[in-house]
Amino acid sequence: MEKIVIGIDISAKTLDICVKKRNKKEFFKIENTISKIKSFFKHFSKTPQTIVTMENTGKYNWFLYEVLEDFVFQVFVINPLHLKKSLGLIRGKNDEIDAERIADFTDKNQEMLHPWKPDALEMKKLKVLFSERNSKVKLKAHLLKLQHNYTLTKSGCEKSLLRMNQQEIKLIEKHISALETAIEAVIKSSETLSQKANLLKSVPGVGKVLCWLLLVKTGGFEKITKPRQLACYAGVVPFDYQSGTSIRYKPRVSFYADKSLKSILHLAAMSAIRLENDLRAYYLRKVAEGKNKMLVLNNVRNKIVHRVFAVINQQKPYEKNYINSLVLS
The missing domain is CATH 3.30.420.10 (Ribonuclease H-like superfamily/Ribonuclease H)
Structure with missing residues (x-):
């Protein structure tokens, strides 16, 4: 045929x-x-x-x-x-x-090419709600930037414009809060998503926004199934760049990445190194050895991705001092 x-x-x-x-x-x-x-x-x-x-x-x-x-x-x-x-x-x-x-x-x-598979109803709702939340967050950021412009000129109407701006921001914040409540409701309505969300939040640095974003970008960890795949997608994996003997640079991350995921992962890494956990200990140890701070921070982002997949694959919450049973046997 x-x-x-x-x-x-x-x-x-x-x-x-x-x-x-x-x-x-x-x-x-x-x-x-x-x-x-x-x-x-x-x-x-x-x-x-x-x-x-x-x-x-x-x-x-x-x-x-x-x-x-x-x-x-x-x-x-x-x-x-x-x-x-x-x-x-x-x-x-x-x-x-x-x-x-x-x-x-x-x-x-x-x-x-990899065949497309339709999402479950809960995942469709989650993607729509999260997309709308992102739009509202960007709109709020734009309005906050406009506040600075009102102080640049003395036209006599800056106070009224600022008041309108603040009213819009309050309304958008109300909408964002409603969307976040709806997102949580969708996750709780699905036993699978709820379990995965709880596992993700047990990893140091992973808050609610990164948790939602990981579920959306990976399709509930059914479309992206390996940590290196997600790390490459997020732009936190360094690649070699060399040709012959004359062109040779240090390994560096690729420009082709999901910028939204990378930025949220960066915030997660910054949060993780401020808390008392093994990621903070790793960061301080490597910096003390003279390593570049941004390099170490990128390694922390990569470690968060691998820990995320570890808790999902093993169906166990993250443990700070986890010891593999194979080591003891």
Whole structure:
């Protein structure tokens, strides 16, 4: 049976689609709505060897995810940066060309891609609520920055503007609090998520925000299953950079990382080294040996990631002075 590869370029309101069948390509443009997406994919429901690929564009993917759960297609969600770096030298772009490139990329590299799996209902709710919370936090930070601008000019209306600004901040803080309560309620409603959250919070430095972020980014530790995978994703693993005998630098972390996760991990590491635990002892010992503080701090971030996976895999809370039973036997 012949294979059909469908590449989708996603935007807020529309989907540009390239359908590749043998060496023929057809192009479509539909609205990014559930009804239109369902209507389009019904034409392929009787073709089991249909492959659907899209870039990860965050919330703009959600309608596609919801519809594709009801079909038996093989679905791939690729990192836009992965696609961009794999294309080599290219000239020009538009949505139709992007859809074609996604289809061609999938046809050539299908074996190296990981199939997409739909999230459980609780995980969907958690992602939506956490995304909305992040938007509110960014908006609050923006309003706080604006307060400084009101003091730069003496126009006579700075007091009223500042008062409006403070009222908006209070309202946003109220919304953030409500969203955080809803996030906790979703986690408590799921026995699996609740257990994992309790295990995560037992690790030094891991607070509620990092706990939520880890659950969201790893898909409840079902999509990212190894500590080094998450450490690379968060940008805390140093890599070599050398070529021949003339180019050789010290190992350093990659620029390609999830910046939001990396920043929260940094705060977690700063919190951990202020508390009485083995991570603080490790930090002080290495600094006393003359190691660079940022290097040691990055190692602490890496250790937090590995401790997180240790408690999840062993289903045991973190123990400060844990001794492996194999050592005693």
